[in-house]
Amino acid sequence: MKPLRTLCLLLTIFVSGSLSHALEAQTLLIDSWPETVPGAPAPGRKVAETLPAYRGTEVHHLLYLPENYDPSRRYPVLVELTGNRWAYGNGTVEEAHLGYSITLGRDFIWVVPPYVNRAGTANETTWWGDAERTAAYLKELAAHLVENWQADPRRIFLCGFSRGAIGCSYIGLHDDEIARLWCGFLSHDHFDGQREWPGQEWGFPLAEYRQEAAERLKRVGGRDWYVSSNGRARSPYPEVLGTMGVAGFGNYFFATVDIRKRFPTIPNDWFGSAHNDCWPAFDLPESARIRYWLRRVDNRLQGVKVWKRDYVDAEAVAGFGMVVDSGTPGQQACIYADLPTDSCRVVELVYREDDGAPVRLSSATNPREFRFGLPAGSRRLTFRFGWDGRRSPEYALNRE
Known part of the structure; x- marks a missing residue:
């Protein structure tokens, strides 16, 4: 699998006109999303790894080293929290697409950690499993990436889709120690405290849930956060953050993408719902904007002259x-x-x-x-x- 190398100027270009098929008007910037393969990590390969504490269990994360990986230099990292199991996804780490869709397989290490189940024996596919275990796994994983795979500890981004978008805060800001790991955040569709989740003790009733979410979001500490949502209307998240009184705790950039406008035929060959994490891999204006934001933040962290x-x-x-x-x-x-x-x-x-x-x-x-x-x-x-x-x-x- 090789992403297209020629896409070096990423412009926000809108496609207009009628479409006989959704994908006739949209260019996929990669050949395909990488499959998980057996064996050791290597450039351009997505493989499963298990941290030492979980050997002998089914708990595992996925690691992808960029195609241009050079073991003599340090790399930024996108740590991606996956969505729930539902009609169009099975909630596994293997179903994650967001990090690869954004980076197109180059320049960033991409890693997909598990939500660890309550027994500590397998990955959880719906909600958090054991949130304490999951947060601990992410802490150990960050150290593992720095020690073994040339991750730059100053440039570890946390991203997530759907459940994972909430998880950027619910897990990623679970305590002060884990909150210090991340240099920035990127989430798509949902946000911690956005709405109540009936039947989930952690997400209901709304007033109590938002009070707890606000305490987590105070740990953003002024860092950059790209907050994306699907739909035609303006982003709902500035109002949510304002209601919780935490809008000033992060440097938020709010963006929307109208998936149904971009892809009038859904389901299609690539995804079954407008609620998906594949869209950044297509040549869309919103995809270019996400890459622009990520590159700008990463450059600033490196002190690169722009x-x-x-x-x-x-x-x-x-x-x-x-x-x-x-x-x-x-x-x-x-x-x-x-x-x-x-x-x-x-x-x-x-x-x-x-x-x-x-x-x-x-x-x-x-x-x-x-x-x-x-x-x-x-x-x-x-x-x-x-x-x-x-x-x-x-x-x-x-x-x-």
């Missing part, structure tokens, strides 16, 4: 954001961008070496694909947008 925009015509491209993922001249770089309009494309990308002559990088026959070397001395990147038969003025990014 590019800072001079100005942008707010009327033409309001809400534009861009980050160049390399500050080292002579090395390969990728651009991650977030464009707000349906028809907007980058049509021209030019480097200027200080006050020297421009170096044209591409005229963008495919506007989503840029991979280029950073020329020595480069300090200024300029670009133009095209939309509806028009071209924008030249915009500039200067090195910070």
Whole structure:
């Protein structure tokens, strides 16, 4: 399995027009999601591991080393908590897709931990099992990744879908010790304290549940959190956080994705419900936005020099954001961008070496694909947008 290597400029590009089949209008950026295979971990392989304390049981996590894994360097990690068992998923670690869909199998270690059942003998497929055991497993797992697989302890992100989105707080902020593990959070569909869960002692009644969730969410401690939800309406989560009085405890970025608009045919060959964790693997504007956010936060944690925009015509491209993922001249770089309009494309990308002559990088026959070397001395990147038969003025990014 090899994800497409050419997707180096990730733009938010909306697809319009009628569809005879949902996937005819959407491009999958990977060949497929990796299957779990037997054997030892290796680049591009997803394998099952068991921590020493659980040997002899069925408790296990999944580990994927990125295809470009180099044991001589440290890597950021996406730790993914899975969703529940339900009509369109079996609740196992093998059913997880979110982390791989976001990273496309490169640059990040991806690991899917279990929810440990109350007996400590197997993975739990519905809700938390034993929350204390599960939290302890994540603590041991983080240390295992750092010691054995070159995980950077400063760059471990926690992400989750559905049950896992709630679990980012319910498990990931269970106590002060586990809360310190994470450099940032990313969740899709659901949130701790969003609604009550009748029949679940931990999630009912709502007032008591929200009081406990608020105590957990205070442990975010100002860190970055990408909060995504499916649907046409604006995100419900700012109001939820405000109601619980914890909106100021994190640097939250709220986003929505209308899955039914993007994929009018559901079920389809890839997922059975709009409530799914596969969608970031498709070439959608919302997928680009998630990768842009992740790369920006990870760059900041590394102290990587990025590019800072001079100005942008707010009327033409309001809400534009861009980050160049390399500050080292002579090395390969990728651009991650977030464009707000349906028809907007980058049509021209030019480097200027200080006050020297421009170096044209591409005229963008495919506007989503840029991979280029950073020329020595480069300090200024300029670009133009095209939309509806028009071209924008030249915009500039200067090195910070």
